[in-house]
Amino acid sequence: MSVEIPKRYIEDAIAKYKSDLKGRIKKKKPVHHKHLITISRQEGSGGRIIAEKLAQKLNISLWNKEILEVIADQSGWGYQAQMFEALDESAQNIIDTFVSDFLGKAAKDSYFHLLPKAIYVIAQNSAVILGRGAHLILPEAFSVHIKASFNNRLQNMIKYENMDTEAARTKLLKKDRERENFAREFGRKLCIQDRPYNFDLVISTNRYSIDDAVSIILHAYELYRNKALN
Numbered sequence: 001m002s003v004e005i006p007k008r009y010i011e012d013a014i015a016k017y018k019s020d021l022k023g024r025i026k027k028k029k030p031v032h033h034k035h036l037i038t039i040s041r042q043e044g045s046g047g048r049i050i051a052e053k054l055a056q057k058l059n060i061s062l063w064n065k066e067i068l069e070v071i072a073d074q075s076g077w078g079y080q081a082q083m084f085e086a087l088d089e090s091a092q093n094i095i096d097t098f099v100s101d102f103l104g105k106a107a108k109d110s111y112f113h114l115l116p117k118a119i120y121v122i123a124q125n126s127a128v129i130l131g132r133g134a135h136l137i138l139p140e141a142f143s144v145h146i147k148a149s150f151n152n153r154l155q156n157m158i159k160y161e162n163m164d165t166e167a168a169r170t171k172l173l174k175k176d177r178e179r180e181n182f183a184r185e186f187g188r189k190l191c192i193q194d195r196p197y198n199f200d201l202v203i204s205t206n207r208y209s210i211d212d213a214v215s216i217i218l219h220a221y222e223l224y225r226n227k228a229l230n
Contacts, residue, residue, distance in 0.1 A: 010070055014079055016061055018086045020125045035060050035126040036141040037221060038134040043175035044153030044168075046205045046213070047146035048130060053214045055128040063122050065131030072115035072132075080114060083121045095120045112189045133186040135198055142221050145199045146213065148206050200224060 035058050041047020048064065055062035071079045084092060099117050119134050123141065135143035148156070150172065157168035192198075201220050203213050 010067055010079055013061065013063065013067055014071075014083055017083055017122065017125055020061065021086055035128075035221075036123055036138065037128045037217075038138055038141045038143045039128060039130045039146065040133075040135055040144070040199070041131065041146040042148060042153060043172055043179070044156045045146045045148040046156065046210050049210050050146055050213050050217070051128050051130040053210065054217060057214065057218060058126070058128070060126040060128060062128045062130065068115065068118060068122075068129070068132040068134075071118045072111055077114065080118050080121065084117070087121065087124060091124060112186065115186075116190075133183060133190075136187060136190055136192050142224050143199045143201075144217055145202045147202065147204050149204075152206050 037054060037058075039047055039051040039054070041050075051062055051064070071077075071083070084095070087095070095117060098120055099113060115132060116137050119129065119132070119137055122129060123138055129138070129141070135141065135145075153172055154165070154168055157163050157172060158165060161168070163171065201217060203216060205213060208216065
């Protein structure tokens with residue numbers, strides 16, 4: 001993997017995970033008090049900012065795709081092991097069973113084996129999970145997809161990343177191809193097709209501002225939770 005992310009960000013995220021998990025177990029909070037939202041996005045659609053704002057509003061951890069990639073990579077196995085070992089034995093057994101059911105005889109040290117395991121471990125706590133196909137393996141989570149037209153995404157890249165038009169266009173096309181290839185391969189491993197109907201909510205930032213999108217998601221999520229709890 002070629003992801004570069006400061007080591008302290010990963011260690012801070014894992015430390016918070018372990019602290020939150022310890023606090024939940026100590027207080028014996030029921031499972032239905034857990035918040036779990038997955039955010040899928042098109043590059044340049046504002047999905048990352050929306051995910052950050054959602055996590056802030058709900059006061060829960062945000063796990064972005066860069067951190068997920070690190071802890072699913074061989075070099076990040078130590079991080080994943082720390083998180084896994086913080087769980088009780090029954091939770092560990094359930095996660096091992098889920099991953100085995102999904103991936104069958106896939107090598108246990110492969111990226112496509114370690115990624116679902118990382119996501120399952122993270123999902124033991126409240127979390128907003130950005131990207132890496134989390135919506136495909138967490139059907140109980142509230143799943144959101146953020147999209148926008150190519151032109152709007154292009155303008156966002158030019159404005160917010162200080163890129164010229166051609167560089168922004170090249171990056172967008174590359175990211176779109178990478179996401180499509182990843183979704184196809186990951187879905188194939190899980191025997192799940194990545195389709196729009198896999199999401200509980202799809203929002204176009206052509207029509208809504210970032211803050212409006214956050215408000216819509218929070219409202220829809222509240223309706224979702226109320227229905228699930230009744």
